[in-house]
Amino acid sequence: MQYLSSMRNTGLILFFLLFSLTVFAQEITVLDADTGNPVANVALYNKDKSKTAVSDFNGKSDLAVFSRNEKIIFKHISYEVFTTTKARLTKKGNRVYLTLKPEELMEVVMSVSKWEQQKKDIPQKIESINARSISFTAPQTAADLLQTSGKVFVQKSQLGGGSPMIRGFATNRLLLSVDGVRMNNAIFRGGNIQNVISIDPFTIKNTEVIFGPGSVIYGSDAIGGVMNFFTHKPRFSFTDSLTFSGNVNYRFSSANNESTSHVDFNFGQQKWASHTSFTYNNFNDLAMGKNGRDSYLRNNYVIREDNRDVLVTNSDPRKQVTTGYDQINFLQKFTYKPNNTWNYDLGLYYSETSDYSRYDRLIRPNDEGDGLRSAEWFYGPQKWFMGNFQITKKGKSKFYDGVKLTTAYQHFQESRNNRDFQEPERYTTQEKVDALSINLDFENKKIGDLRLYYGAEYIFNKVNSEGSLENIETNVISGAASRYPDGSTWQTMAAYINGEYKLKPNFTLLSGVRYSQVWVDAQFDTTYYPFPFDEADIITGAFTGSVGFSWFPKADFQITLNGSTGFRAPNIDDIGKIFDSEPGSVVVPNPNLEPEYAYNGELGFRKNIKNKLVLKGATFYSYLVDALVRRDFEFNGETEILYKGELSNVQAIQNAAKAYVYGFEFGLEAFFNENWSLSSNLTLTEGIEEDDSGVDSAARHVAPTFGDVHLVWQDQKLKADLFLNYNGEISNDDLALSEQSKDYIYATDTNGNPFSPSWHTLNFRSQYQISNALKTTLSLENFTDQRYRTYSSGIIAPGINLILGLGYSF
Structure with a gap:
């Protein structure tokens, strides 16, 4: 019995020890x-x-x-x-x-070489926006994400849009990239584009914006800058078991009764992992502010009643009918890492919108000024799919320390639908683009203080375009001219080399060169229009280069200097746009085009004063030659033609101008203590276009002076931001000629001429971490309820806007 009792006591002790080890x-x-x-x-x-x-x-x-x-x-x-x-x-x-602290000088960036480099060694200005900042600002779209940074100006023709402007350049002179894959395609146009909204902010881990040419690495289109969006990667497990985690988010905003739902989840083992993300957005019509110009109000709109168009009075003129739309975004990523040498990544991306109105065309008055010109003007669903497969090898080799093969297929789909008031025929064009790309990039770190990055690229785009005319009263559909030559192709092949040489521990030199060859082929259909040509067959090439340095004369003071060139080869939109209507004009094809080139210089500095105050600044100058611009043209010897029943001035894209763009960018960060801080940004840009006859005019995509000031309080659980956004005025004399003709989207000065007024808004946003798993966001934008329109935008900005968000991590 004593033995049993002893065994029992021993068992109890062992149980207690095991329990203690398990629990404590x-x-x-x-x-x-x-x-x-x-x-x-x-x-x-x-x-x-x-x-x-x-x-x-x-x-x-x-x-x-x-x-x-x-x-x-x-x-x-x-x-x-x-x-x-x-x-x-x-x-x-x-x-x-x-989560890493946002310590800028030690930050690693991927955009300049496609491999990791320390930001402090880069002579170009690069701004990073991480997932933590995105979660705090809670943007509705990726366009809003760029705008809330305070460093990128965004134009909006409609709610379903957002066209970034950087240093006087925009649209097809800026390059979009997602996970290292070029998003620009053969029909990116000179007019405002909205493809950036296909990128889901909830999926973005980091956004890197390059200011100035990036053509050495990215080729054609990277004249004014590059916007790189890097999405979340699947996370591996560091245990022997399968791990599971994820996030659920909901967001509401009052200005357009937004309802957004998001879920993502991650499965991970030691060698493979999967990340899945889904987001649904529902945006209703946007409400403008109360305090502002009455000319901005939406006083009437068109409805279809008893089989006829009727102009009705808007019961709430601050409500911008019709601007609402829906959107879904899906992302699926897989990664497999069999060992420390190889990595295989597959990404599947899909985005689709509902139909959405082009608001600036819906508010165009008719010639008599007593009604509206359009009964309908809307984009069909904007769809984007990308499949991206990447193989990465790291390890010692004779010619490289790392090699990355990236292959991608993208499919773009969009359409335009318009019908004039009281006209029964709706004109529709539908475009589809299939894009294939292959990139092979190398990194070599073994040559002493020299690191080399080099690679090659091939891109192929095919454009399918159809046109139709539907009588909405009889439902009879007939053929019509397409927007672009159907079956046209655009392709490029290129090679580049980029070097980073650390002359001294405090002095880094970065230089590179690239050669690109571009082929454009388009066959014109003369069924509907007697073109004086049958095809466009363009073969062109371009050398681009860059050289710059980053120097720290003192540990707390940085100076950067960079010179670079960029180019943009003509694409299908430039050479082959078939009778695209603009107010009072019609744009016709022009197959005789050459690339445009930009020459850019940039000087920057950064001063850290005792880790309490950081001052940043940059000045830049860009010179664009053989600029592809829309100018007056002749079609079959005629300067005016009858198009859709209206005598219209003939125009075409031509190498007909030079442009000068220069400006200054300033920023500061002040840290009062561990809780309080202040930050501010200011951008001033000027730009002039000069045509072949020597006549000067303001450049179209030069944004007004803009900036912000943020007063931030933060501790472990709460972050709050009281901030001011402001834009300067663009007078009538400084308004681009193409903008002066759009007087219906601008205010009127004392002389009756259109101009873009200055504006400012006061705003507040906050985020509270209720627990490690649960956080909430509360923001109040434009709480003085200003009614304003940003430069060149068709839509009026939101009035007072309450934003509520809830996020749960599991």
């Missing part, structure tokens, strides 16, 4: 939130620092000294402070994800 001894792993890599030397401690621990080389740490519900603080010099408990960690699979 808990090994956790600390990981980087972006890369999923272990983070070593993280300090763990309780509130009074009486209990401490440190993560090891593998990011692991034992929490035995901490009690189950005791708050544990995780602190690392490079990461944001994080607080949790053992109980919560158990539910999270004993993993802690830390």
Whole structure:
């Protein structure tokens, strides 16, 4: 009996020890939130620092000294402070994800070479917007994401849009890239484009904006800048078991009764992982502010009643009928890493909108001025699909330390539908573009202080375009001219080399060169119009280069200088747009085009004063030659033709101008203490176009002076931002000629001429971390309810706007 009693006691002791080890001894792993890599030397401690621990080389740490519900603080010099408990960690699979601090000089960027480089070594201005900032600003679209940065100006012709402007350039002179794949296609036009809204802000891990030419790496179109969107990657498991995590988000905004739902989830094992994301947006008609110009009001609109068009009075003139639309976005990513050398990544992206109105065309008055010109003007569903497969190899080789093969297929679909008031025929054009691309990029780090980046690229675009005419009274559909030559192709092949040489620890030189060959082929159909040509067959090439340096004369002072060239080859929209109507004009094809070139210089500085005040500035100058611009033209010897029953001035895209763009960009960050900070941005740009006859005019895509000021309070749970946004005036004399003809979207000065007035808004946004899993966002934009229109935009900006958001992580 004594033996049994002893055995029983021993068993109880062993049980107690095992229970204690299970409950009180808990090994956790600390990981980087972006890369999923272990983070070593993280300090763990309780509130009074009486209990401490440190993560090891593998990011692991034992929490035995901490009690189950005791708050544990995780602190690392490079990461944001994080607080949790053992109980919560158990539910999270004993993993802690830390977010890097936004320390700009040590920040790593991918945009300049397609490989990781320290931002402090780059002579060009690059701005990064990380997922943490995106979560805080809660943008409706990727266009709004760029605008809220305070460094990119965005034009909107309608709610379903957003056309960025950077340093006086826009549309097809800026390049969009998603996960290293070029989004610009053969029908990106000189007019405002809205393809950026196909990118879901919830999927973006980081956005990098290059200011100035990026043609050495990205080729044609990267004249004014490059916007690189990097989406979230699947995260591996650092244990033997399958891990599962995800997020659920909801957002509401009052200005357009937005309702947005989002869910994403991640499965991960040690060698493979999967990330899935889905977002649904529902935007209703946008309401403008109360305090402003009456000329901006939407006083009437057209409805179809008893089989006829009727102009009706708007019961709420501040409501912009019709601007609402729906959108869905889907992302699926897989990654497989069999070892430390190879990595295989597959990404599937899909975005689709409903029909949405082009608002600036719906408010155009008729010639008599007593009604509206259009009964209907809307875009059909904008669809975008991309399949992106990437193979990455890292390791020692004779010619490289890393090689990356990126192959992608994209499908774009869009359409335009318009019908004049009291006219029964609706004219529709539908475009589809299939785009294939192959990129092979190398990194070589073995040549002493020289790092080389080099590679090759091939891109092929095919354009399918159809036109039709539908009588909405009889439902009879007949053929009509397409917008572009059906079956036309655009392709390019290129090679580049880029070098980074560290002459001294405080002086880095970056230089590169690229050659691009471009082929354009289009066959014109003379069924509907007697073109004086049958085809466009353009073969052209371009050398581009860059050279610059980053110098730290002192540890807290940086100077950068960069010179670069950029080019844009004519695309299908330039050479082959078939009778596209503009107010009072009609645009016809022109197959005799050459590339346009830009020459750019940039000088920048950054001064850190005792880690309390950071001053940043840059000045730039760009010279564009052989600029592709819309100018008066002759079609079969005629300068005016009858088009859709209206005598219209004939125009075409031509190499008919030079342009000069220059400006200054300033920024500051002031840190008063660990809670309070102040930041501000200011951009001033001037631009002049000069045509072949020597006549000067204001450049179309030069934004007004714009900037912001933010006063921010932040602790571990709450972040609040009181801020001012402002835009300067563009007088009638400084308004581009093409804009002066659109007097219906501008205010009128004392002389009766159109101009773009200055404006400002006061705003507040906040985010509160209720728990490690739950956070909420509350923002009040334009709380003085200003009624204003941003430069060149058709739609009026939102009035007072309450934004509520809720996010849950699991």
